[in-house]
Amino acid sequence: MTEHIQVSGKGFAYQVTIGPGLLQQPQQFAGLQAADGVLIVSNDVVAELYLATLQQSLQTAGIDCHACIVPDGEQHKTIATWQSIVDHLVRMQANRKTVVMALGGGVVGDMAGFAAASYMRGIRVVQLPTTLLAQVDAAIGGKTGVNLPSGKNLVGAFHQPSMVVMDSDTLHTLPEREYRAGLAEVVKYAMIMDAGFFAWLEQHADALLQRHAQSLTAMIGTCVRHKAEVVAADTLEQGRRALLNYGHTFAHALESQTAYTHWLHGEAVAIGMHLAASFSHQAGDINAEVVNRQLQLLLRFGFDLSLPAGLQAEALANAMLLDKKADQRGITLVLPRAIGAAVISPDHDCASLVKHFQYHLQAAPRQGADVNAECSQPDPSHAPPQHSSNQEDENHDH
Numbered sequence: 036m037t038e039h040i041q042v043s044g045k046g047f048a049y050q051v052t053i054g055p056g057l058l059q060q061p062q063q064f065a066g067l068q069a070a071d072g073v074l075i076v077s078n079d080v081v082a083e084l085y086l087a088t089l090q091q092s093l094q095t096a097g098i099d100c101h102a103c104i105v106p107d108g109e110q111h112k113t114i115a116t117w118q119s120i121v122d123h124l125v126r127m128q129a130n131r132k133t134v135v136m137a138l139g140g141g142v143v144g145d146m147a148g149f150a151a152a153s154y155m156r157g158i159r160v161v162q163l164p165t166t167l168l169a170q171v172d173a174a175i176g177g178k179t180g181v182n183l184p185s186g187k188n189l190v191g192a193f194h195q196p197s198m199v200v201m202d203s204d205t206l207h208t209l210p211e212r213e214y215r216a217g218l219a220e221v222v223k224y225a226m227i228m229d230a231g232f233f234a235w236l237e238q239h240a241d242a243l244l245q246r247h248a249q250s251l252t253a254m255i256g257t258c259v260r261h262k263a264e265v266v267a268a269d270t271l272e273q274g275r276r277a278l279l280n281y282g283h284t285f286a287h288a289l290e291s292q293t294a295y296t297h298w299l300h301g302e303a304v305a306i307g308m309h310l311a312a313s314f315s316h317q318a319g320d321i322n323a324e325v326v327n328r329q330l331q332l333l334l335r336f337g338f339d340l341s342l343p344a345g346l347q348a349e350a351l352a353n354a355m356l357l358d359k360k361a362d363q364r365g366i367t368l369v370l371p372r373a374i375g376a377a378v379i380s381p382d383h384d385c386a387s388l389v390k391h392f393q394y395h396l397q398a399a400p401r402q403g404a405d406v407n408a409e410c411s412q413p414d415p416s417h418a419p420p421q422h423s424s425n426q427e428d429e430n431h432d433h
Contacts, residue, residue, distance in 0.1 A: 038256050042175060042263040044270040047195040051175060051259055053252065057202040058088050058163070061095040066198065067161070071132035073100040076120055076147035078107040081139045081165055084208055089138060089163070100136075101127050105146065109295040112142045112182045114190065120150040134159045134197070140166035140213075141173035141300065145191070148179030152194030159197040165205040167217025168301050171224070171258035172279075174199050176266040182295065186357040187287040193271055201259075203251060216301030218243065218336045219282070221254060223308065224261045226329060227281045230375025232257055233332070240335050277379050281369040282307030288354035292346055305338040314391055315370045325374055348392035352385045 037054030057063050067073060073093060077086055082104050093100045103123040105116050124133065137147035137160060144162050151160035164174035180191020206214065225233035236243070242250040262279070269276035286307035290298065298306075312329050315321045333340060355366050365382040372378055 036252060038252065040256065040259050040263055042195075042199075042266060044195075044267045047177075047270075049196055049198050051199040051201065051263070053170075053201045053203060053255055053259065055202065055204045055248070057200050058085055058205070059092060061092045063200050064093055064096045064098060064161075067093075067098050067134055068096060069132070070098065070134040070159070071130050072127060073098055073134045073136055074120075074124055074127065074129065075100055075102045075136045075138055076105065076143055076150070077102065077138040078105050078143055080107045081143070085138060085165065085205065089136070105143070107142075109142055109182070109290070109300060112146055112295075114181055114183075117146050117149055117153075117181050120146060121154055124150065124154050129154065129158070131155050131158055134161060136161045136163055137174075138163045138165065140164065140169045144169055144174050145179050145188070146181060148177070148194050148196070149181060149191055152179050152192040157194065160194065162196045162199045164199070164201055166209060167206055167214055167255075168220050169217075170201045170203075170206075170255055171217060172220040172262060174201070175259060175262045176276075177270070178272075182291075184291075186291050186354065187295075189357070195270075201255065203248070203255065206246060206251065213299060214246070215244075215337045216299040216305075219301040219305040219308070219333070219338065221258055222329070222332055222336070223279070223281050223304065224258050226308065226371055226374065227278045227369070227377040228261060228265075228375060229257070230373070233328070233374050237328075237332060240332070244336070277367070278369055278377055281371070281377055282309075282311055284355055284358050284366070284368055285310040287358060288351045289342075289346075291354050291357075292350055293343070297343060302338060305333050305336075306340050306342070309333065309340045310391070310395065311368060312371050313395070314368065315372070317391070321371055321373065325371060328374060329371070342392075342396050346392075346396060348389045348396055351392045352388040355388060356385060 037052060040051045042049055042051060052063065075086065075089060086102060090100055103120055105111060105119065135147050135151040135158065137144040144164060148160050151158050162174040164170045177193045177195035178191065179194050180188040183189045222236065225236055239250050243254060265276050265279060282304045284307065286303035289303050289306060290300070308329060312321065312326045316323065316326045358366065365384050366388065367379060367381040368383055369377050370380045
């Protein structure tokens with residue numbers, strides 16, 4: 036079954052196509068026949084699995100294509116890697132009719148999108164996400180960029196894709212740890228805007244962990260529709276779209292303080308959502324049930340919500356000051372008010388965040404012990420399964 040979802044806003048409109056086997060269907064790319072060449076950007080892991088299939092489809096559709104393979108992993112989401120993509124465009128004499136195709140997860144999508152946004156002040160990009168995280172979130176909405184040593188996504192641009200093609204079959208080759216990491220972004224949508232979807236996730240958690248095809252399609256489609264609605268209303272993140280950063284401000288600080296090598300992005304987001312809910316609870320804005328329902332679902336999806344030894348509360352809080360949503364008045368957080376509802380909460384001072392980090396660093400709960408003594412202990416029957424022991428997959432985009 037193939038699903039089509041329209042994403043539109045001021046000055047842009049494109050279609051998201053979701054379904055199995057789409058990379059093998061040349062007709063999906065017929066709209067690119069007028070392009071002056073295509074540059075496929077992928078990483079060395081994804082390219083081995085899907086590059087030949089995509090190239091064959093493009094060639095069958097009569098489209099000339101080149102490939103640029105970049106290193107795999109968040110630690111390579113840098114200006115140097117972005118420049119290597121741009122240099123490849125120069126070598127192939129790309130012009131404003133050339134199209135960049137991003138074949139991979141969020142790292143590839145962000146870097147390829149930023150290269151397309153900046154080359155000749157903007158050429159078309161097509162997003163072909165192959166990870167769950169990218170399919171439910173990163174490939175939609177036009178955010179592109181690279182990391183700096185001092186912070187995540189500090190250099191980038193808004194650049195909407197001209198189309199998004201999500202081949203759900205690519206999720207079957209996704210390592211277990213990478214797949215579970217993508218579920219954090221799914222929980223995010225439910226927490227901030229859809230209590231019914233949250234309950235559905237609780238009911239269908241086992242089927243989703245088993246990657247049941249019908250459940251996957253329903254889950255991805257729901258997330259894409261929510262993202263499309265928010266992007267249409269607030270394309271440049273000047274208001275409501277900031278809600279999509281739930282958990283991310285904490286997560287970005289954690290990632291930057293561990294050089295983007297300790298967690299997959301979704302794993303850091305899961306911890307960030309746990310920290311955000313705990314922060315709201317300690318402020319008296321939500322009750323223990325909200326914290327624990329989110330906690331139990333994250334545990335069920337296999338997340339370890341502990342903070343590693345060696346992190347410093349002051350350094351983490353200072354890293355949050357570099358977040359794009361911080362200003363001279365303080366740090367802006369997205370905080371839950373109920374299951375399915377969140378608010379954009381500005382002007383939090385560094386001292387309160389230092390105290391919050393100190394609490395969690397001292398508690399150091401392995402696999403998500405409760406946020407404080409007022410919350411009931413999590414049900415031990417919901418203890419998470421172990422992460423994959425295949426360390427080479429730790430930072431893979433796919």
